[in-house]
Structure formats: structure tokens, C-alpha cells
Amino acid sequence: MIVLICDNVSSSLRGELTRWLLEPKTGVFVGNVSALVREKLWQRACSKINDGGCIMIYSTNCAQGFKMQFWGNTKRWVTDFDGLQLITIPS
16 A cells, blocks of 8 residues: 655646546545555656655555655655654754
8 A cells, every 4th residue: 555645746746646546635645556656656756846745655564564755845754763764843
């Protein structure tokens, strides 16, 4: 499973993502794709983000059961703490 959250991205990128994922709310995409498709979508989203930001959360076999990746202008960061991914909000 994959959740992709995009802020301030173009409508053309949103349209491309809806070919593979469902968009239940503006900028939030959800779907179940292979690892290869997931990486291709992430590369595409990162290459087309201008001033926006993107967060990808996907299920994997680890202690938490999921991984997170951030790109662009987001207000939060991922911090690795002994193998656990935690959210950091910079002050």
C-alpha cells in the first residue's frame, strides 16, 4: 500500500498520479502498486515538484511496518532513531 501526499503541485502532476492511484482528497493519493511502480511514481513526483512538497508512506517489512520519504518544501522531516522513523517539526 502507498500513500502519497502532495502540497502545491501542478494539476498535470496530479493527473499523472491519478492514472495509478486514487485521489480521495485533493493532493492525497492512495493505492496498491508494485515496488517498481512506486519508485517510478516517486521519481516522477520529485522531478515535477517546483515549490511544492511531497510525502510518500508505503508498507514494507520493517519494525514499524512502513517507511516514509519526504521531498521538497515540507514542514516536517523524518528522523531515524535506532531504526524507527520519527517526525521532526523544525522550529
